[in-house]
Amino acid sequence: xxxxxxxxxxxxxxxxxxxxxxxxxxxxxxxxxxxxxxxxxxxxxxxxxxxxxxxxxxxxxxxxxxxxxxxxxxxxxxxxxxxxxxxxxxxxxxxxxxxxxxxxxxxxxxxxxx
Amino acid sequence: xxxxxxxxxxxxxxxxxxxxxxxxxxxxxxxxxxxxxxxxxxxxxxxxxxxxxxxxxxxxxxxxxxxxxxxxxxxxxxxxxxxxxxxxxxxxxxxxxxxxxxxxxxxxxxxxx
Numbered sequence: 001x002x003x004x005x006x007x008x009x010x011x012x013x014x015x016x017x018x019x020x021x022x023x024x025x026x027x028x029x030x031x032x033x034x035x036x037x038x039x040x041x042x043x044x045x046x047x048x049x050x051x052x053x054x055x056x057x058x059x060x061x062x063x064x065x066x067x068x069x070x071x072x073x074x075x076x077x078x079x080x081x082x083x084x085x086x087x088x089x090x091x092x093x094x095x096x097x098x099x100x101x102x103x104x105x106x107x108x109x110x111x112x113x114x
Numbered sequence: 115x116x117x118x119x120x121x122x123x124x125x126x127x128x129x130x131x132x133x134x135x136x137x138x139x140x141x142x143x144x145x146x147x148x149x150x151x152x153x154x155x156x157x158x159x160x161x162x163x164x165x166x167x168x169x170x171x172x173x174x175x176x177x178x179x180x181x182x183x184x185x186x187x188x189x190x191x192x193x194x195x196x197x198x199x200x201x202x203x204x205x206x207x208x209x210x211x212x213x214x215x216x217x218x219x220x221x222x223x224x225x226x227x
Contacts, residue, residue, distance in 0.1 A: 002157065033213070043158070043203060043217040056212035090157065099207045100146035100165050103215065105157040 003027065004093050004106035012112045018079040021109045023091030025072055029104075031055065031097025032074040034066055037108070038087040049074055050097040081113045116141040118206050120218025127194050128226055135221045137204035138186040144208040147180060147187045148215070152201045161202075162189070194225045 003026035013019055025032050034046040045058035049068035060066075063081075068074040078085060088110050092103040117140040127133050139147075145166040150158035164171045164178045164187065171178050177190040191198055201222050205215040 002159070031213075033215075035215075042219050043205075043215075045214045045216065048212055048214070050212075056214050058214055094213070097213060098211060099213050101213065102148070102160055102163060103213065104160060105150075107157050 002104040002106060004091055004104055006089075006091050006106035006109050008109060009107065010110050010112075012114060013081060015081055015083060015113055017081050017113075018077065019081065019111065021076040021078070021089055021091075021111075023074045023076070023093075023106060025074070025091075025093030026104060029093035029095050030072065031094045031101075032068055032072070033092045033094075033103060034060075034074070034076050035090045035092065035105075036087050037090060038084075041087075043090075046076070048097060055097055078111070083113050086111055086113045116144060116206055116208060116214075116216040118204060118216050118218045120204050120221060122221060123219065124222045124224070126224045126226065129194060129196060131194055131225075133189075133191045133194055133198070133223055133225075135189045135202055135204065135223075136186060137188070137206075137218050138184075139206040139216075140185065141206070141208050142182075142185065144206040146207040146213075147178070148205050148207075149176075149178060149189050150203045150205065150217075152203060152220075154200075158203060191223075194223075196225050196227050199223055199225045 005024040048056040148163035
């Protein structure tokens with residue numbers, strides 16, 4: 001157990017819908033990251049937050065948004081869902097969020113869009 | 115941006131043999147290189163990492179080497195066991211004050227008893 005908690009574990013929804021994925025970082029970690037893992041794209045960095053502020057952005061679609069709250073948990077919002085958004089979404093956390101800090105992954109949320 | 119290539123895509127070894135997975139990166143500013151192990155349907159698990167000021171790091175049966183000049187790094191697993199079977203990902207990260215891990219495409223390691 002990495003100490004990073006993600007909910008829900010599984011999510012099935014229809015095209016065009018909106019979902020929210022939730023992440024609680026390890027105790028003491030100030031930075032959270034979101035990654036998407038799909039069969040054709042592999043593991044892709046989406047976005048990073050540090051202590052409530054956006055720190056770095058990757059290939060995150062405009063239909064996707066995220067935030068980190070004062071209690072340091074984070075949410076990833078996915079809207080106007082398409083079949084191609086079906087993937088495993090991982091949250092990770094680290095203490096400082098610097099380039100060379102260890103990041104620990106949660107168990108992921110498997111999103112299926114039908 | 116950073117690009118990480120990983121080889122081989124699959125690797126089959128007999129129990130007790132050694133396994134080597136190689137990665138190359140493109141961004142000379144990258145300074146952190148973690149390796150993750152992922153079992154089917156589970157989270158990527160950090161198994162070892164190396165920073166750019168170090169050439170080699172070892173942790174029991176696992177070692178990682180880094181050649182900054184050639185921009186490549188490798189994972190070495192000795193005395194492989196069936197429980198080492200999984201997909202292994204290398205990654206590279208650069209930047210100051212933030213981390214964008216760029217992952218390789220993964221190596222499926224199968225250790226046969």
